[in-house]
């Protein structure tokens with residue numbers, strides 16, 4: 307997508323032809339800065355500190371992290387160590403494990419001398435595949451939006467609520483939850499987006515609002531707690547969220563607070579969709595609430611907030627009384643029963659084992 311009119315992806319090979327350049331998302335929306343990752347350790351740190359974040363982008367960064375590792379030392383031991391180090395950076399988004407297993411599985415039988423170039427090649431393929439998956443998610447999601455808009459009589463405003471950032475900044479391009487919104491906008495459907503700020507890191511306020519503003523999509527940033535009230539008063543026509551891990555039975559793990567939005571949507575008859583590529587599906591799990599590991603992050607993300615001061619400089623301030631304890635769980639799981647449908651690159655299905663089996667017969671068994 308575009309930043310100030312320039313087409314960008316979130317990750318690419320740097321001008322030196324081997325470094326991995328990424329947009330530093332901790333600086334957005336106030337500064338557009340990049341970082342060049344030149345070691346596996348730097349790639350791991352970028353994931354851990356959320357310089358890069360979002361399930362597909364985390365996976366792609368992990369894949370390039372293995373390429374950087376093979377540049378350093380292509381031995382079996384280093385391949386195993388790099389896989390373990392990168393996998394340990396963030397436990398919830400299954401794309402990371404998928405990408406690391408994919409690349410490492412291809413490298414393992416190769417001669418060490420072939421591994422670096424093969425890893426770079428595969429990482430680039432993973433990025434290109436993700437772009438096409440998200441484009442396709444956009445097309446399928448567009449038809450859901452179009453159908454609901456037409457069913458409502460083509461009003462001059464169609465309100466979509468989204469949580470966190472599942473836009474192009476969470477992927478390589480296009481995004482998952484936001485791809486249908488971009489395509490609806492381009493199709494002339496009058497979408498307006500309620501953007502959950504998404505405490506504590508405010509990916510909605512700082513990333514989704516930035517993306518939508520850059521693309522010209524009408525949007526309003528709201529407190530996370532406003533969504534239920536808007537739904538009660540008929541001001542939300544549908545909700546679309548992303549996913550970090552979806553089980554074979556259709557349970558959707560996503561940013562903390564998603565479950566509460568799904569409960570409010572269910573109580574008010576608001577269609578609630580999750581958008582995700584196949585790389586986000588964990589076919590080994592059935593019960594998301596019981597089985598998906600939920601990342602617990604540093605409490606400082608909750609106790610401190612960063613913003614722009616009157617003079618335009620950035621500042622971080624403490625917003626809690628000294629001595630107060632904080633709990634900072636990064637994700638929750640929405641049971642399939644609260645999900646209207648899953649929007650994937652292969653089409654839209656029910657949030658169920660049967661629904662996913664219909665789209666992925668070769669995997670779902």
Ligand SMILES: CSC[C@H]1O[C@H](OP(=O)(O)O)[C@H](O)[C@@H]1O
Pocket residue numbers: 359360361362469470471472473476477481482483509547548549550560561562636
């Ligand atoms: C398309 S994946 C987006 C997904 O990832 C976000 O989490 P984080 O920013 O912590 O990586 C959030 O759960 C989004 O829905």
